[in-house]
Amino acid sequence: MLSKKTQYALKALEYLVAHYNQGPVLISEIAEKKHIPLKFLENILLELRHHDILDSKKGKGGGYMLRTEPEKTSLANVIRIVEGPIAMLPCVSLYFYQPCESCDQTQCRIHDLFIEARDAILNVLENKTLADLRQTALV
Amino acid sequence: MLSKKTQYALKALEYLVAHYNQGPVLISEIAEKKHIPLKFLENILLELRHHDILDSKKGKGGGYMLRTEPEKTSLANVIRIVEGPIAMLPCVSLYFYQPCESCDQTQCRIHDLFIEARDAILNVLENKTLADLRQTALV
């Protein structure tokens, strides 16, 4: 399971995508509409800003907005920033690789199985972007 | 990422598969060979026994063993017991479904995306069993 933090991040981004190019959005507005604890959401959005996913503006009329077009940011990218590894095991992670002590990879079947699982997940998450979070128009 | 607990469980099961039909295996032996904290491993193996994955024998000559043939137990099954949900979101879990408050699934794109991710993962984990953890013979 993704951490709560990541789930909140995704929801917030969904909201920001829906309001893309409509000016800054208040943290409090996102928090209320998406039922996210306000102060926790502050931390999350700030982290996304530091990683250039979001941009912000202080003071009256300020708020948060996407930094680039939604198509430019993959879900995998977002999850790696907020959650960390996407792989289910440390030793099959592409960006956070870490073997367990005294690893003999040639004798470890677990490794191979979770490489498969990782590739299956990445095949989905690398190919979806924030644009895929945009809500379809009402009929 | 899978929790440490689940990672330990998988490693322990790998060891038990390798010694399938060779009589009971000591917890302490598994802990030492697989570098797992002894007391923590106790809890994990006990939980697996309560869920009929493992069997145990007390006293001298006792220990843990698989309850059935390795082919009978899928990795998905093991993970659900030790870790809980396999899906990345509560609302796309088959066995642990839980929506967030005020869910409007028709308007939520996140949901659909993670259904895809879930199916990709399950396609791997449901079709692998403990038998796939058996080490290939040395050449």
Place this chain on the structure above:
DNA sequence: GGAGAATTCCATTTGCAAGTGGTAATTACC
């Protein structure tokens, strides 16, 4: 039936994610 070997069970500590609170810094507007 007693001694030793092993699992089982329960209670506690530790460490980190989740969540909260308060203050500083920045900006817009009059």
Place this chain on the structure above:
DNA sequence: GGTAATTACCACTTGCAAATGGAATTCTCC
């Protein structure tokens, strides 16, 4: 320049997973 609105930052609390400690139970073997 003063005031209100907003993000930014820092420090703390809470809750749960991870890990540990110790005593109870069951079994084997002599």
